[in-house]
Structures are given as C-alpha cells and as structure tokens.
C-alpha cells in the first residue's frame with residue numbers, strides 16, 4: 001500500500017464530519033438510557049480519547065473511564081525493588097525508559113539506583129539487551145520484562161531461539177483477558193461495557209475473552225486507536241445496551257481476528273505458564289501472570305537470583321489515589337495530589353510516570369476537571 005493510501009485511510013478515521021455524525025447517533029441512543037459506564041484498558045485508547053476530546057462529545061449519562069492498561073502502572077513495586085537489588089549487586093539492568101522512573105516499594109526508582117552506582121541501561125526491547133550481553137560476556141545482564149500480550153511474545157521468541165548465558169529475564173509480563181474478566185465482575189466498578197485493547201487483542205485474538213463474556217454478559221467491543229474507532233466502539237456498546245442483545249463485537253476488523261496470532265501465542269505458552277499475577281493497584285488476577293516454565297528456568301532471573309514473588313500489597317505515597325486511578329474507580333482529577341504535589345516533572349505515582357499512564361495523559365493535555373459534554 002502506498003503512503004498516499006495510508007494517509008487517506010488515516011484521514012477517514014480522523015474525519016471530523018464522521019465524528020460529529022457518530023456523536024449525534026451516540027447522543028440519540030443515550031437519551032433513552034440510564035447512566036452507562038464504559039471502561040477501556042489501554043493507555044493508547046486513553047491517549048486518543050483525551051487528545052481528541054472524545055469525552056466532550058458524549059452525553060452526561062455516558063462515562064468513559066480508563067482501567068488498568070498501563071504496563072508501568074501495574075508492574076508490582078516489589079519487582080521494581082527486585083530489579084534495583086540486582087542492579088546494586090552489580091548485574092547490568094536493561095529496562096524500558098519510562099519503567100526506569102517508577103518507584104518501587106522502598107521509594108526508589110531505577111533512575112535513582114543509577115545515581116547510586118547501579119548500571120542501568122535504557123533499551124527499546126529485548127533485542128538490545130541480547131546484543132549488549134553478547135558483546136560483554138564478562139558481565140551479567142538482566143532484562144526487566146514488563147508489559148502485556150503485545151511485548152511478551154518477542155521475549156518468548158528470543159528465549160526459544162537462545163539468549164547469551166550471561167542474560168536473564170525478570171518476567172513481570174501480564175495477560176490481559178483475565179484482567180478484563182475481573183473488571184467486568186468488580187462490584188465496586190459496576191462496568192456496563194468494555195472496550196478491549198486493539199493491539200494486545202491482535203496477538204490473543206477475541207477467543208480467550210469468551211469465557212469472561214459468557215460469565216458476565218456485558219457488551220464487549222474490540223476497538224482500534226483512531227478517534228472514529230473509539231466513537232464507533234462506544235456506539236456499538238450503547239446499541240447493545242439499547243437492544244439488550246449483548247455480544248462480543250469487533251470494530252477493529254483490520255487487525256483483530258477471532259484466533260489472533262496463533263504462532264505468537266504458541267511461542268508464548270511454550271516458554272511461559274499462566275499463573276497468578278499481581279497487578280499493582282488492582283490486585284491478584286488468576287491466570288494473568290507469565291511465569292517461566294521449568295524448561296526455561298535457566299533464563300528466569302527470579303529463579304537464578306532467588307528473588308521474591310510479586311507482593312500483593314499496595315504501596316503508594318500517603319494521600320495518593322494511584323490504586324483507584326489504576327483500577328478505574330476514579331479519574332485523575334479526583335486525586336488530591338493531581339497537579340499539586342504530583343506532576344509529570346515530579347511524579348508521585350506510576351500513572352503520572354508513563355506516557356500510557358492516565359494521570360500523565362491528562363496532565364499533558366492540561367485536563368483540570370471532569371470533562372463534560374460540550375453540546
């Protein structure tokens with residue numbers, strides 16, 4: 001496909017006329033509905049929603065809330081402490097840039113550990129860690145594996161292919177479908193519909209979500225990341241609520257299929273088991289943690305260095321409501337520290353650290369209040 005074609009398609013998915021027509025249809029359906037809470041679980045969706053002002057197009061009885069979709073936010077503080085410990089003991093730590101700024105349970109980040117002498121190197125992915133370790137066989141390296149179904153396959157593939165003997169991996173990878181199931185069931189959230197993340201569903205496919213949909217029977221739409229994608233997903237959810245015909249629907253047909261990337265999932269499950277996973281701020285979710293299988297313990301930093309398992313414990317600064325923001329119970333502006341003691345330059349919690357964190361996205365867009373419909 002030529003560059004011109006791509007631009008034309010992008011224009012279509014950002015077309016203000018189509019957006020206005022969809023917003024009109026959304027308001028038309030919503031006028032006969034009770035209050036509706038729609039949750040999404042993806043930092044990129046939150047960016048699109050905030051950047052394009054989608055909340056300002058919605059009627060007051062339709063609320064769009066961000067759930068636990070930011071990898072940095074949900075990475076257990078105890079694993080940040082674990083990786084800092086390795087760094088302080090002389091292991092070269094390789095980590096994604098925004099992860100290096102999140103604080104662990106002892107109040108220290110990897111950036112601060114670097115200033116105290118730890119060798120912390122920023123990488124774009126495990127490939128960089130692989131090359132560094134290969135070029136420097138006299139030092140031990142560890143890669144901090146964080147993220148979801150989207151980033152974990154590259155690590156699984158690399159492990160399967162073979163990594164240098166001096167490289168290990170601390171896996172804090174999390175599997176999204178069970179977390180969506182937990183959100184749908186959470187009594188303190190009372191979610192009416194879910195927008196599922198497009199990129200992670202490209203890997204998992206829609207199929208693994210079916211058991212959670214069957215248990216909850218709430219509208220579930222898989223959506224892409226352009227403004228029209230998100231508006232369409234909202235429309236599809238409201239339409240299901242209006243007709244009381246609940247189903248799993250796919251708005252993002254250009255990328256998401258029922259089966260997903262079968263090869264990537266096979267590789268993932270050959271290297272990892274799905275075990276209990278602790279999501280910082282959200283809690284323990286069954287079958288959501290990617291843990292190395294016994295056959296691959298030789299690369300497992302947790303096993304090699306005898307590191308602790310992720311702790312089920314909240315660990316945020318006093319007064320901070322990070323856990324409530326991560327879970328999707330509140331919006332960032334409801335935290336008393338938002339844009340006062342906690343800013344992008346001086347983040348007090350992980351949602352203000354990462355470019356996928358809800359607080360940082362809101363702060364970068366200078367959002368200072370709950371966004372109301374402008375129509």
Ligand code: SF4
Pocket residue numbers: 320321322323325332335336337338339342343347348349350351352353359
């Ligand atoms: S504003 Fe800061 S302290 Fe408050 S929830 Fe967000 S990251 Fe946490």
